[in-house]
Amino acid sequence: MANRVFRSSVSGRFDGYEGSGTQTRINWEVRFARAGVGAIISSWCGVDRRGYIVPGYAGIDRDNQVPFWRELARRVHEIGSKYIVQLAHGGRQRDIGGIEFRAGLSSTGKRDPLNGFPAEQASPEQLAAVVRAFADGAARARDAGLDGIEIHGANGYLFTQFLSSATNERRDEYGGPLENRARLLLDTVRAVRQRVGEDFHVQVKISVTERGNAFLPWLRRGNTVDDSTRVCRWLEEAGADAIHVSAGNTFPHPLNPAGGLPLKEVWKNYDGLISSGSTVFRNYLLYRTPLVNRIMQWRWERPAGEVEGANLADSRAIKQAVSIPVLCTGGFQTASVVRAAIEGGDCDAVTIARPLIANPDLLELWRTGHDRPPRPCSYCNKCLFNLLESPLGCYDERRYGSREEMLAEIYAVFDPPPF
């Protein structure tokens, strides 16, 4: 890698409903390659149709998607970045499940506590199929000429649903002690390693601190740094080449992406989720109710504290426990903060999402002497909430001269069109 900056996984509903990739997705990724990041971690990329979280993200669950990934790799390589595809399975945490599968697979048959997304408890046979799906996805990534894969073990998706003591209530070999809860992830890493061979980059993203009770105080806390440190050691033994540190046992979570809960954006976009979960309508009403929504906003925004580098302490703990490189995410946009983190041994590199949406030329700004971009990311999270109904981009109007300027930048992703 040319430098210590990864574009972290950011998605956007730019693709076909069934997960076929599009020219728009290529336009989106090429933007960050041009901006000079060392590597791009792909959008959230499903290895199994049942594991998709929202229709319209490119998947890697079947062979006819390989030509798209190959073209994407070619375009990104041309410019000089590396490309790592994030292999993922949503489990029960599916914002919009789509028309194919009503309930997501999970460690448990219980609905997700915040939105009430339905779940079906996965049998050992189904879990074996999930492991195979990851290995197949990794093989396709390698076949497409990509530079590596990231197994998405963080942020409340399927692997978190197994790892987390707050979610996993199984009594079989996949539940109970941490060794059992980590079994699915470790089996997956081993199967992937076996399939792609020794000379292919495999990293794992993990939520080091879960803080399951950060938003709803009556929920369980889940895994701590100590639990995750042990998991990361096992991951290294199982063949992982790097660890990517994140936080929170759901997505979104007050710790990731840490920052604002933009109420207007929430109720404009959350309405489309009402049919997805049994408690979404209740939540929707609460988000619209004055005072109540302010309390929810306060609950959401309180745990974060300083957004930039919020995960560095966790990252440091992991780095001290393993001998493979550790990447850390969490609002990075200040050059001196990143340098201090790397020099101080908190991490080996940073991964950046929102600040790069706001300033795709962040690296160039750093290189030309800015410690922070003149118009930094405000962590308002409007990008996150708009992406369900509108193109992914920066929706913080204050950062632009006018709304028209903001829209022009958002729409730039469609240029060039497919024809």
Place this chain on the structure above:
Amino acid sequence: MTDTSIIFEPLRLRTLEVKNRVFRSSLAGRFNNYDGTGTPTHVNWDLTFARGGVGAIISSNAPVHPRGLIVPNYAHIDRDETIPFWRELVQRVHEHDCKYIVQLAFSGRQRDLGGIQFEKGWSSTDKPEPIHGLQCERMTVAEIRQLVDAFAQGARRARAAGADGIEIHGCNGYLITQFLSPAINDRKDEYGGSPENRARFALEIVRAVRAEVGSDYHLQFKITAVDYGNDLFFWRPKGTGLAESIQVCKWLQEAGVDALHVSSGSSFPHPRNPAGDFPIEDVVRGYDTMISSGRHTFRNYLIFRTWPFNQLFRWLWRRPSRGRIEGINLADCRAVKAAVSIPVVCTGGFQTASVVADAIARGDCDGVTIGRPLIANPNLVELWRAGHDRPPRPCTYSNKCLINQLENPLGCYEESRFDSREEMVREILSVFDPPQFV
């Protein structure tokens, strides 16, 4: 058995010959990019019908201006950069001996999801659309002139792309209806008041389009023959009646229109178009995303999810079309046809060969346009040719296709027509094959 051979006779329009009497009517799914640029998925979609043997395809609702979208992700024709997409689409459709007509459209205040560019739609009025409470701004005369030109430019682009003609979408409650209908148009200037004034906008568009594309290009106009504005809510005004529409059709013919396309209803959807069921379960799943669109959408959502209000709404919805979905517009169409000398095509649930053949033979219309039954059976024309009077698995008019298209790919969602849900889903998702990159 009725002789249905008349369906397979060519339809000779002034500048265009269509190989049979069946048009695929305008059907729009959210297959394109948010900014209105067309995609290969849309090409796949239209090719399904070209392969199925229809004589001509009327495109999806194609906005001539970005403010005129109904929902994001339909293919626009609002700038020259969109021409390569339409060119590719037309060329692929032509390979199947099928004509392609682009439907030039502007939503006005009737926008299901307005998108991020324009908070409010444009309309003849500044009163919100009554069903969902969608907000709008009253157009100034300068804005009206700008839009008249946008239609002309859209027509120019269609011709440049090699399309065989254009259809001006003047019905179903979209912008032109908002001018034509006395139930909506409350203007006091030269675009409101008398029938002449309310028709002025439509006629100016026709003349501007004609001037732009020349006399040797097919131009048809889709019109709501009768508004039936009080079908759903009895306290609302009726709107345009048949006599006035016939007068407008005569004016349209004089202004240079080559054919008329008869539909009904002062809104979309409307109990008569697409006539049929109100599928409550699908509505509850699909309407939630519209809650942030209008003032009444939250109220409507509560009605749709609450028994018995939802059943009452369903009863109101189904009442106007009870017992006569197929050919529901034929009587109105016959009256229009009797008053003009240009060909007239008619829409409304057609899927029975004998019904279509009788309608043409009787002089109700010269051809039919079909939406939902072709979604259910894209090979309908082939089935007719093979001797079926009606497809073995006909369209049930459940309207699930319509309701699902906001959140899901357009297709037939009537599970009872398939052996299994998996088979249905497979057919729906087949529109993505081939993908953009192969």
